[in-house]
Amino acid sequence: MRKNVLITGASSGLGAEMARQLAAQGHHLALTARRVDRLEELKNEIGAAHPGVEVVVHALDVNDHDQVFAVVRQAAADLGGLDRVIVNAGLGKGGRIGTGKFAANKETAETNFIAALAQCEAAMEHFYERKAGHLVVISSISALRGMPSSMTTYAATKAGIAHLAEGIRMDLLGRKGLDIAVTTIFPGYIASEMNEKVEQEQKLMVDTATGVRSMLKAIEKEVAEASAPQWPWAPLGQVMKHAPLGVVRKLV
Numbered sequence: 546m547r548k549n550v551l552i553t554g555a556s557s558g559l560g561a562e563m564a565r566q567l568a569a570q571g572h573h574l575a576l577t578a579r580r581v582d583r584l585e586e587l588k589n590e591i592g593a594a595h596p597g598v599e600v601v602v603h604a605l606d607v608n609d610h611d612q613v614f615a616v617v618r619q620a621a622a623d624l625g626g627l628d629r630v631i632v633n634a635g636l637g638k639g640g641r642i643g644t645g646k647f648a649a650n651k652e653t654a655e656t657n658f659i660a661a662l663a664q665c666e667a668a669m670e671h672f673y674e675r676k677a678g679h680l681v682v683i684s685s686i687s688a689l690r691g692m693p694s695s696m697t698t699y700a701a702t703k704a705g706i707a708h709l710a711e712g713i714r715m716d717l718l719g720r721k722g723l724d725i726a727v728t729t730i731f732p733g734y735i736a737s738e739m740n741e742k743v744e745q746e747q748k749l750m751v752d753t754a755t756g757v758r759s760m761l762k763a764i765e766k767e768v769a770e771a772s773a774p775q776w777p778w779a780p781l782g783q784v785m786k787h788a789p790l791g792v793v794r795k796l797v
Contacts, residue, residue: 547628547679551575551620553607553664554634556583558737559683562757563631564591568598570761575620575627577605578634599624607634607660617667629679630668631764632661632706639698650698657702658709665709669725677724681764682710686733686778689785690793707731707770714769726767730760733778749777 550567554560556578564574568591576584584602591600601623603616621627636656640646665680672678685703692700707729714727734749735756751774763771772778785793 547572549573549575549624549627550629550631551577551617551627551668552631552633553577553605555587556580559732559735559753559757559760560631560633561587562753563633563761564600565594566754566757566761568595568600571595571598573599573624575601575603575624577603577616577620579604579606605634607664608656610660610663613660613663614667614670617664617671621671626675627668627671627678629681629764630664630671631681631683632664632668633683634660634664635683637699639695641694642697646695653698654702657699658705661702661706662709665713669713672725673723676722679726679728679764679767680710680713681728681730682706683760684710684729684731686731686772686782686785687797688731689782690790692797693794696797727769728764728767729770730763731770731772731778731782732756732760733772733774733781735773 550572552560552563552574555564555576564576564587568574576587578584581602581604588600588602591598601620603620605612605616607613636653638649638653640649661682668678668680672680684707685700687696687700688703688707691697710727710729717723717725717727735751736753756774759774763773772782785796
């Protein structure tokens with residue numbers, strides 16, 4: 546089992562729920578986010594429920610790239626090495642391109658792609674040193690096609706990190722002596738703090754615990770790619786990839 550797990554963006558939503566469920570499975574955790582007060586609350590909650598699980602917390606703004614590398618190194622030292630890093634921190638701001646929302650779109654692009662690149666770099670440096678590890682990148686089902694309106698930049702960044710993960714995976718092919726895996730998760734509509742204020746009703750939404758359970762099932766298998774929940778998003782993903790834009794527009 547990949548025992549020691551670092552999660553970015555762990556103060557709420559999918560990140561916090563992954564921490565709860567991984568702790569229940571006996572994983573030791575390094576939890577990072579900007580909101581340290583929430584991380585401390587989560588640490589206390591996990592400690593009360595699972596006293597044998599070690600939890601360390603670190604303040605981390607993933608857009609501070611030097612801090613990303615420093616925190617990964619410190620968390621590795623805290624736990625005696627990291628077995629898995631889950632690149633989860635993300636942002637959902639944005640607006641239709643050409644409508645004066647460049648600042649929000651830029652912030653999303655920097656957080657979801659450039660900062661994710663820094664996290665992948667830091668994690669893979671550690672894994673190459675140890676010759677073992679599991680990099681997990683949380684993309685989105687929206688990455689499978691270009692998305693309209695406020696989703697345009699978000700979807701593009703999630704497509705970008707999915708390709709980034711695939712490139713890292715390809716780099717590992719044929720390299721002997723390395724026990725390093727790379728997994729990309731494409732969550733469908735899972736209830737979280739990021740989407741709770743979205744005005745339009747999102748079809749096929751599942752609760753946070755159910756969605757995260759599906760994500761972790763794929764992560765534990767260390768598959769290359771997985772939609773979560775698998776049903777209905779695995780078949781719907783294929784439709785999204787190949788259907789005409791007008792059909793995709795109706796789906797989203």
